[in-house]
Amino acid sequence: MPATKTGLISIKTDGDDKIEIVNQLLLPHATEFIEIKSIDDAHDAIKTMKIRGAPAIASLAALAFAADLSRALKSSADFVASPEGVRAYVTPVLAHLYTARPTAVNLGAATRRLTATLDASIVAGKTGQEICADLIAEAHKINDEDVGRNKKMSQWGGDWLADVVKQNGGSGNELNLLTVCNTGSLATSGYGTALGLITYLHETGKLGTAYYTQTAPYHQGSRLTALELQTLDINSVMICDTMVGSLFQHHNIHAVVVGADRIAKNGDTANKIGTYNAAVLAARHKIPFIVVAPISTVDLAVADGSGIPIEHRPPLEACLVRGAIYPPPSDAATNAEQAVVMITPPGLKGIYNPSFDVTPAELITAIVTEKGVATRRAGEAVFDLSAVV
Numbered sequence: 001m002p003a004t005k006t007g008l009i010s011i012k013t014d015g016d017d018k019i020e021i022v023n024q025l026l027l028p029h030a031t032e033f034i035e036i037k038s039i040d041d042a043h044d045a046i047k048t049m050k051i052r053g054a055p056a057i058a059s060l061a062a063l064a065f066a067a068d069l070s071r072a073l074k075s076s077a078d079f080v081a082s083p084e085g086v087r088a089y090v091t092p093v094l095a096h097l098y099t100a101r102p103t104a105v106n107l108g109a110a111t112r113r114l115t116a117t118l119d120a121s122i123v124a125g126k127t128g129q130e131i132c133a134d135l136i137a138e139a140h141k142i143n144d145e146d147v148g149r150n151k152k153m154s155q156w157g158g159d160w161l162a163d164v165v166k167q168n169g170g171s172g173n174e175l176n177l178l179t180v181c182n183t184g185s186l187a188t189s190g191y192g193t194a195l196g197l198i199t200y201l202h203e204t205g206k207l208g209t210a211y212y213t214q215t216a217p218y219h220q221g222s223r224l225t226a227l228e229l230q231t232l233d234i235n236s237v238m239i240c241d242t243m244v245g246s247l248f249q250h251h252n253i254h255a256v257v258v259g260a261d262r263i264a265k266n267g268d269t270a271n272k273i274g275t276y277n278a279a280v281l282a283a284r285h286k287i288p289f290i291v292v293a294p295i296s297t298v299d300l301a302v303a304d305g306s307g308i309p310i311e312h313r314p315p316l317e318a319c320l321v322r323g324a325i326y327p328p329p330s331d332a333a334t335n336a337e338q339a340v341v342m343i344t345p346p347g348l349k350g351i352y353n354p355s356f357d358v359t360p361a362e363l364i365t366a367i368v369t370e371k372g373v374a375t376r377r378a379g380e381a382v383f384d385l386s387a388v389v
């Protein structure tokens with residue numbers, strides 16, 4: 001059985017007010033931790049993608065919110081004196097955090113959960129100080145519970161997939177999977193979702209090879225997933241985004257596993273741009289397509305994928321690649337000197353840069369959450385996720 005290695009860390013806290021995140025813009029060539037000292041720091045880090053991945057941005061927003069309130073309590077800020085004072089302070093802060101990125105619903109789920117805590121504590125007749133304490137505890141829970149649920153869904157999904165492969169005449173071992181983007185420790189509070197499932201199969205000796213796309217234009221695959229798989233010593237192969245069809249034609253791929261930024265009630269799923277391409281090709285090759293995400297990613301208020309807001313990133317981001325200078329300018333064994341390089345003519349007009357696409361439910365074989373594995377009923381093109389949430 002392969003040795004289990006520890007994954008990377010996206011967020012460090014001292015359990016009190018100090019929060020640090022690894023600057024994912026500089027990975028994999030430099031590891032720089034940045035301190036998040038305010039709500040604005042958190043908002044900026046999420047918006048500029050120093051931290052990214054739906055669960056990780058929800059965790060950071062919650063922790064920054066908790067730290068902000070904790071500082072207010074320590075300094076006996078005026079608003080703490082009354083429940084309505086707390087509401088007046090907290091409501092715009094949560095609304096502001098919610099605007100940092102629009103597609104990942106986990107951020108909204110976290111801010112709504114904190115608003116619900118606020119309402120419940122006020123109705124219970126608590127003092128301003130007690131309400132702040134409740135909010136701080138709830139915010140920490142949002143971060144703390146992530147790793148446990150990631151491990152659960154990884155196990156549910158990994159065992160289920162191995163069984164499906166066995167039922168179809170395979171051994172259920174040496175499973176070859178393709179993933180898109182980065183869904184590991186860096187995208188969550190730890191272990192990961194789709195990458196968690198891959199890690200679980202590796203830990204239980206059932207993984208063959210994990211293939212992953214580079215994931216242009218931000219290269220979450222070649223920069224972040226590559227680093228995570230290397231750190232965990234997982235057998236893996238990187239492919240360019242354009243090679244998915246070729247991979248399916250020439251290799252025995254048992255499943256595509258991806259994360260999600262928002263899942264509509266019918267199962268339509270928004271995830272990193274390029275996921276839909278992989279799903280269409282998987283359907284053509286009769287390869288199971290599995291979405292792994294926490295329940296907080298399911299948005300029952302959105303009936304289908306047409307209602308999911310899709311973030312478009314600044315056009316310039318699609319014109320740039322970032323990385324280390326190669327060959328290294330010195331003889332240094334590690335090359336941390338960073339460069340951002342423009343790959344288009346300067347001043348190029350007309351750039352399409354949606355950050356996510358929507359994979360219709362009919363192309364999805366299973367949606368795995370911490371509650372188990374949901375599949376579509378025979379003959380149905382959509383999921384009924386209201387039964388799962």
Ligand code: MRU
Binds near residue numbers: 054
């Ligand atoms: O733009 P990003 O890097 O935040 O996009 C991340 C993804 O699309 C992930 O697949 C998704 O958030 C799931 S992370 C566990």
